[in-house]
Amino acid sequence: MSNYFNTLTLRQKLEQLGQCRFMDASEFEDGVNALKGKKIVIVGCGAQGLNQGLNMRDSGLDISYTLRQAAIDQKRQSYINATSNDFAVGTYEEMLPTADLIINLTPDKQHTNVVNAVMPLMKKGATLSYSHGFNIVEEGMQIRKDLTVIMVAPKSPGSEVREEFKRGFGVPTLTAVHPENDPEGKGWAQAKAYAVATGGHTAGVLESSFVAEVKSDLMGEQTILCGLLQTGAILSFDKMVAEGIDAGYAAKLIQYGWETTTEALKHGGITNMMDRLSNPAKVEAFRLSEELKDIMRPLFQKHMDDIMTGHFSKTMMEDWENDDINLLTWRAATGETAFEKQEITSDEIPEQEYFDHGTLLVAFVRAGVELAFEAMTESGIIDASAYYESLHETPLIANTIARMKLAEMNRVISDTAEYGCYLFDHACKPLLTDFMKTISTNVIGKPFSSENGVDNQELIRINKIIRNHPVEIVGEQLRASMTAMKVIKSV
Numbered sequence: 048m049s050n051y052f053n054t055l056t057l058r059q060k061l062e063q064l065g066q067c068r069f070m071d072a073s074e075f076e077d078g079v080n081a082l083k084g085k086k087i088v089i090v091g092c093g094a095q096g097l098n099q100g101l102n103m104r105d106s107g108l109d110i111s112y113t114l115r116q117a118a119i120d121q122k123r124q125s126y127i128n129a130t131s132n133d134f135a136v137g138t139y140e141e142m143l144p145t146a147d148l149i150i151n152l153t154p155d156k157q158h159t160n161v162v163n164a165v166m167p168l169m170k171k172g173a174t175l176s177y178s179h180g181f182n183i184v185e186e187g188m189q190i191r192k193d194l195t196v197i198m199v200a201p202k203s204p205g206s207e208v209r210e211e212f213k214r215g216f217g218v219p220t221l222t223a224v225h226p227e228n229d230p231e232g233k234g235w236a237q238a239k240a241y242a243v244a245t246g247g248h249t250a251g252v253l254e255s256s257f258v259a260e261v262k263s264d265l266m267g268e269q270t271i272l273c274g275l276l277q278t279g280a281i282l283s284f285d286k287m288v289a290e291g292i293d294a295g296y297a298a299k300l301i302q303y304g305w306e307t308t309t310e311a312l313k314h315g316g317i318t319n320m321m322d323r324l325s326n327p328a329k330v331e332a333f334r335l336s337e338e339l340k341d342i343m344r345p346l347f348q349k350h351m352d353d354i355m356t357g358h359f360s361k362t363m364m365e366d367w368e369n370d371d372i373n374l375l376t377w378r379a380a381t382g383e384t385a386f387e388k389q390e391i392t393s394d395e396i397p398e399q400e401y402f403d404h405g406t407l408l409v410a411f412v413r414a415g416v417e418l419a420f421e422a423m424t425e426s427g428i429i430d431a432s433a434y435y436e437s438l439h440e441t442p443l444i445a446n447t448i449a450r451m452k453l454a455e456m457n458r459v460i461s462d463t464a465e466y467g468c469y470l471f472d473h474a475c476k477p478l479l480t481d482f483m484k485t486i487s488t489n490v491i492g493k494p495f496s497s498e499n500g501v502d503n504q505e506l507i508r509i510n511k512i513i514r515n516h517p518v519e520i521v522g523e524q525l526r527a528s529m530t531a532m533k534v535i536k537s538v
C-alpha cells in the first residue's frame with residue numbers, strides 16, 4: 048500500500064483538497080430514510096463509536112456493535128459501553144455478513160488490520176464507512192470494488208457529538224464518498240442520512256472528499272485544537288505560579304478559562320471573544336496575539352507542509368511500528384506536569400473574571416485560530432472546512448479540558464490527534480521561551496491595568512483588522528445557519 052494522496056497528480060490533489068460544498072437544509076428533507084430498516088453495525092465502541100451509535104439509535108436506526116473476540120471475552124470497556132446501553136453485541140462472524148452498513152470506528156492505527164478482517168465477511172454491495180480518512184488517504188487502503196466507501200466525520204470529540212445532540216443541536220460534519228468505491232451511486236444518499244442521524248445537519252454539513260477531510264483534520268488537531276491549548280495551558284499555569292498567584296486559582300483559571308473564553312468565540316467569533324475584554328486589555332491582547340502569530344507562523348506552516356507531503360503520517364506510522372514509544376512517553380510526561388497535578392480551588396470564579404484575568408488566553412486563541420485557518424486555506428482547503436477545523440471546534444475541545452484538564456482532552460480525542468498534539472506541544476514550548484519571559488500577571492492571573500489610556504484611532508484600526516479577517520467573514524455566514532446553537536454555562 049502506498050500513500051493515496053501522493054499517487055494523485057497535482058491537478059487531482061488540488062481538486063480533491065478544494066472539494067467542499069456547504070449543503071442546504073433542504074437537502075436533508077429525506078431525513079434518515081436512506082438508512083431506515085438497514086442493518087447498521089459499528090466496529091468498536093469507544094469515543095466516537097458509542098456516541099454516534101446512541102444518536103443514530105435515537106434517530107430511529109437499527110444499530111448494533113461488533114467487537115474483537117478478546118473484548119467480548121474479557122468484557123472490556125468497549126463491551127461494557129455497548130451492553131450497558133442495551134445494544135446487541137457480537138463477533139465479526141455473527142454480525143458482519145448480514146450488515147448493510149458497517150461503520151469502522153476503531154483507532155486509525157488498527158484500520159488496516161480491522162478492514163482486512165472485516166472485508167471478507169461483508170456481503171456484496173454493502174457499505175463501509177469511516178469517520179476519518181487516514182487509512183484510505185495516508186495508507187492507500189484498497190477496498191473491494193463492489194463495496195461503497197463513505198465518510199461521515201463529526202468535527203468534534205465523541206463526547207460532544209452526544210452532548211450537542213442532547214441539547215437538540217449537533218456538530219458540523221464533513222461527508223465524503225471515496226471516488227474509487229461508489230459502484231451503485233448510493234454513497235451520497237447514505238452519507239446524508241447518516242449525518243442526519245447523528246444530528247450533524249443542524250450545525251452544518253459539507254459535501255467534501257476523503258483527502259480534504261484528512262489534511263484539514265490533522266492540521267486542526269495538531270495545532271489550534273489540541274496542541275496550542277495544551278502548550279498555552281502549561282505555560283500560562285507555570286507563569287502564574289512562578290509570579291506568586293495561588294496555584295489552585297491558577298489551575299482553575301486555565302481549566303475553565305479555555306471553555307469560557309471560547310464559548311464567546313463559538314457564538315460570535317474572534318470579534319465577540321475580543322469584545323469581552325476591556326478596551327485597554329483588548330489592545331494588549333491584540334498586540335500579544337500579533338507577536339504570537341509571528342513567532343508561531345513557521346511552526347504552523349511546518350505542520351501543514353508535513354501533513355501535505357505525508358512526512359507526518361510516515362513518522363507517526365513509524366511510532367506505531369515502534370510500540371507507540373513516543374506517544375506513550377509524551378502521554379506520561381503530560382500527566383506529570385504541575386498543571387495536571389494541581390487541585391483546583393473550590394472558590395467560584397465569575398464568568399467575566401475569566402476574561403479579565405485571562406488576557407493572554409484570549410491572545411493565544413486568536414493567534415492559533417487565525418494561524419491554523421490561514422495555513423489551511425493557503426494550502427487549498429476551503430474556508431468553510433478550515434473554519435470548522437479551527438474556530439468552531441476549539442470550544443468543543445475546551446469543553447473536554449473543563450471536565451478533567453489535559454488528561455480528559457487527550458483521552459477523548461483520537462490517538463492520532465493525541466500524537467499530533469504532543470508533537471506540536473514539544474516544538475512550540477521552546478519557541479515561546481523568550482516570549483513568556485516578557486509576560487507578567489498583568490495579562491494572566493490579574494486584571495489588565497495600563498497607565499496609558501486607549502488611543503481611539505488605534506482601537507478603531509484593531510477592531511477593523513479583527514473583524515475583517517477571512518475566518519470572521521466565513522464564520523458569520525456559517526453561524527447564521529446554526530439556528531439551534533445552545534449556551535453552555537460557566538462554572
Ligand SMILES: NC(=O)C1=CN([C@@H]2O[C@H](COP(=O)(O)OP(=O)(O)OC[C@H]3O[C@@H](n4cnc5c(N)ncnc54)[C@H](OP(=O)(O)O)[C@@H]3O)[C@@H](O)[C@H]2O)C=CC1
Nearest residue numbers: 091092093094095118123125152153157179204205460461
Ligand atoms: N476521538 C474522537 O473524538 C474522534 C475520532 N475520530 C475518528 O474515529 C475513529 C475512532 O476513534 P476513537 O473513537 O477515538 O477510538 P477509541 O480509541 O475511542 O475506540 C476504539 C474502539 O475500537 C476498539 N478496537 C481497538 N483496537 C481494535 C482492533 N484491533 N480490532 C477491533 N477493535 C478494536 C476498541 O475496543 P477494544 O480495545 O476493547 O477492543 C474501542 O472500542 C478514528 O478513525 C478517529 O480518527 C473522528 C473524529 C473525532
Ligand SMILES: CC[C@](O)(C(C)=O)C(=O)O
Nearest residue numbers: 202203204268460461464
Ligand atoms: C480534534 C481531534 C479530532 O480530530 C476530533 C475530536 O475531531 C480527533 O481525531 O479526535
Ligand SMILES: [Mg+2]
Nearest residue numbers: 201202203264
Ligand atoms: Mg477532527
Ligand SMILES: [Mg+2]
Nearest residue numbers: 264268461464
Ligand atoms: Mg482527528
